[in-house]
Amino acid sequence: MLTKDDIGTIASVLGEPESIGGSAWAWNMRHAESGRILACTVTTGVDVGGGDVASMVSVHTHQGYMELHGVTHCLAVEPDEVMFVAQTTSALSSLIVGKTCTCSVFANVRPSVLKHPITELDPSVLMAAMQMALAESLLEQS
Numbered sequence: 001m002l003t004k005d006d007i008g009t010i011a012s013v014l015g016e017p018e019s020i021g022g023s024a025w026a027w028n029m030r031h032a033e034s035g036r037i038l039a040c041t042v043t044t045g046v047d048v049g050g051g052d053v054a055s056m057v058s059v060h061t062h063q064g065y066m067e068l069h070g071v072t073h074c075l076a077v078e079p080d081e082v083m084f085v086a087q088t089t090s091a092l093s094s095l096i097v098g099k100t101c102t103c104s105v106f107a108n109v110r111p112s113v114l115k116h117p118i119t120e121l122d123p124s125v126l127m128a129a130m131q132m133a134l135a136e137s138l139l140e141q142s
Contacts, residue, residue: 002044002055006074010042013076014099029101036101037062042071042084057084057095059103066105068095073138085135092132092139106131111139 007025011017017025024043030036039060048054048069055071073085080099085092092111096104106128113121113129114136121129 001053002042002071002074007042009074009076010082013080013082014040014097029099031099031101034100038097038101038103040097057097059095059097061101061103063103066095066103068093068105073135075135075138077134083131083135085132085139087139094132094135096131104131114139 007017010025010027014027014029018028019026023045024041027038027040029038029040041058042055043058044055045053046056046069048056054069056067056069057071058065058067068084068086070086070088071084072087075083075085077083077096081102082097084095084097086094090110091108092114093107093109094105096102109125109128109132113125114132116129118126118129
């Protein structure tokens with residue numbers, strides 16, 4: 001589950017949250033050059049069913065709405081992105097939010113992809129492997 005320190009990490013990249021409530025933080029961003037807008041909400045202590053409590057991130061853009069449940073880690077990625085990661089024993093998923101109102105999703109990536117030599121990976125999984133590799137040291141600590 002994400003902590004107050006994680007919220008500080010997010011704020012160091014995306015700026016201070018515009019609205020703060022008990023266990024929810026929101027960033028409403030606009031990138032003037034591109035005209036993109038993005039709303040990102042981080043909520044901790046969410047009942048995700050079956051008595052499980054977790055963190056989740058939701059992102060709303062002109063292109064759509066995305067949610068990542070069970071967020072276990074977050075990482076500031078230079079120069080201006082935050083990677084949120086949900087890790088289970090069988091899969092990794094991430095939602096990457098940029099200060100310029102960009103958003104990328106990588107879902108259900110097998111952990112074995114990170115252990116496989118990159119030159120031997122199928123080209124269709126290279127982007128996911130490279131993105132998830134950024135968080136590999138965090139994932140190994142848990």
